[in-house]
Amino acid sequence: MAxxxxxxxxxxxxxxxxxxxxxGSSDNWVTVGRELAKTFQVYLVDMRNHGDSPHQDVHTYESMAEDILQFLDDQKLERPFIIGHSMGGKAAMNFAVRHPDRFEKLIIVDIAPKAYPVHHRTILDGLMGIDVANLESRQEADKQLAKSIPEKPVRQFLLKNLDRDKEGEYSWKLNLAALDANLETIGAGMEEHYTTDKPVLFIRGEKSNYIQDQDSIAIVALFPNSSIETIKGAGHWVHAEKPQEFVELVTGFIQSPS
Structure with a gap:
């Protein structure tokens, strides 16, 4: 990736x-980022095919792990602390086992190193079904998206990816074609045979089913020096739903002796 x-x-x-x-995008992490920035130098990153980052046809965890390595090289970050949520968490796990000497501690948010069945097809179809070229307003986009996604908070989150230029033309920040072509890959489990004994914290939401109790076997196999913490009352968007508890867990883990 150039x-x-x-x-x-x-x-x-x-x-x-x-x-x-x-x-998602780096924007989803600004609130929590500001809190963490009271203690750390925080970098909120847009993954490939998201936010303002470059669009690429390839969207695999191997490519995303290499993106992370290049980002650390570009910013001259030797051994930072790393947080990854969901897809970003799986990318960070792939990076961590390949490059264990390039990070200090790792925090994985509500994702396990296992395969997940494809469950974002409805969302992708809904987004790709919006007639972006002829949109008059965000409200119109919301109305079109509501046909496939009834939950308003989900639609509001997704429509943050809708960009509008000075001429009033709408476009997606997301590379929907690449995400559509790689959807099964995004759900893939880790096939790595490497492990790392660096400290790793898994944070899951009590109301989320992404990390099950039995997943601890696969987690410990890859990350023997890991632990799992559950935030009560939170779903998959742990950091957005319980920001204070999330920041306290992260800070406590980072500042604890290894």
Missing amino acids: ETLHFKEMGEGKPLVIFHGLF
Whole structure:
């Protein structure tokens, strides 16, 4: 990848790099990022095919792990702390076992190193079904999306990816074609035979089913020096739903002796 990933930077201290999930962007992490920036130098990164980062036809965890490595090289970050949520968490796990000498501690948010059945097809079809070229307003986009996605908070999250230029023309920041072509790959489990004994914290939401109790076997196999914490009352969007508890867990884990 020739171009580097787009990012926002805030705070000062030891570096902490955050990678978002599928259909997200660095914007989703600004609130939590500001809190963490009181202690760390925080980098909020747009993954490939998301936000303001470059669009690529390839969207595999191997390619995303290499993006992370290049980002650390470009920013001259030797051993930062790394947080990854969902897709970003799986990308960070793939990076961690390949390059264990390039990070200090790893926090994985509500994702396990296993395969997940394809469950974003409805969302992708809904987004691709919006007639972006002839949109008059965001409300119109919301109305079209509501046919396939009844939950308003989900639609609001997804429509943050809708961009409007100075001429009033709408377009997607997401590379929908690449995400559509690679959807099964995004759900794939880790096939790595490497492991790392660096400290790893898995944070799951109590109301989410992404990390099951039995997943601890696969987690410990790859990350023997890992632990799992559950945030009560939170779903998959742990950091957005329970930001204070999330920041406390992350800070406590990073500042604890290894």
